[in-house]
Amino acid sequence: MTPPEPAPSPDGGPSRPSQVVAEVETTVPTVHGSFRVRAYRDLVTAADHLALVADAPDGTPPGPGALVRVHSECLTGEALGSLKCECGPQLDAALEAVQRHGGVVVYLRGQEGRGIGLVAKLRAYRLQEDGLDTLDANLALGLPADAREYGAAADVLRDLGVPRVRLLSNNPDKRRQLEAHGVVVDELVPLVVPVGEHAAGYLAAKRDRMGHRLP
Numbered sequence: 001m002t003p004p005e006p007a008p009s010p011d012g013g014p015s016r017p018s019q020v021v022a023e024v025e026t027t028v029p030t031v032h033g034s035f036r037v038r039a040y041r042d043l044v045t046a047a048d049h050l051a052l053v054a055d056a057p058d059g060t061p062p063g064p065g066a067l068v069r070v071h072s073e074c075l076t077g078e079a080l081g082s083l084k085c086e087c088g089p090q091l092d093a094a095l096e097a098v099q100r101h102g103g104v105v106v107y108l109r110g111q112e113g114r115g116i117g118l119v120a121k122l123r124a125y126r127l128q129e130d131g132l133d134t135l136d137a138n139l140a141l142g143l144p145a146d147a148r149e150y151g152a153a154a155d156v157l158r159d160l161g162v163p164r165v166r167l168l169s170n171n172p173d174k175r176r177q178l179e180a181h182g183v184v185v186d187e188l189v190p191l192v193v194p195v196g197e198h199a200a201g202y203l204a205a206k207r208d209r210m211g212h213r214l215p
């Protein structure tokens, strides 16, 4: 694998070294279609991240302006089918959209519970049983509302030759953070999936208290 390009610094100063190293690329067939999957090691957090890449219908690989989802790992939502969040259906919808139009899903590991970790996320769920919403539960635990960091995602996109994106997200803060790491976001493409009653309060808190663009 070729060493990644140095990343431009957010303030236009000298470039910083890439936070990720590409380790391997292989093809994985999925229920959504076949993806080229490239695995990265995060030199800062030691997490493994993935990029799932699909060509456009005419065979063109994703380039600047491609459809991109930057998705945070959620064990409960994706592996267990938990109905407390919409991560599983969102990941499925993103993989399908990228398969249909061409693009990339950057799958970030080590970001459970908006970055607070799996145990802390379950502690926050416990507090939510007493009536706190998702934001107040994090704050009651002395944790930030959102601890995610997107430097690795920006470096993955740079490595893939996709420095400019149409971002599949409802989260304006994710856009700002990626832009702070030098990614140009042409457009925020909504990713709204049907949710059940268990996630309704969670989504209302994300909409009303964290600025997510949701109906």
Ligand SMILES: [Zn+2]
Pocket (backbone or CB within 6 Å): 074, 076, 077, 078, 085, 086, 087, 088
């Ligand atoms: Zn989730």
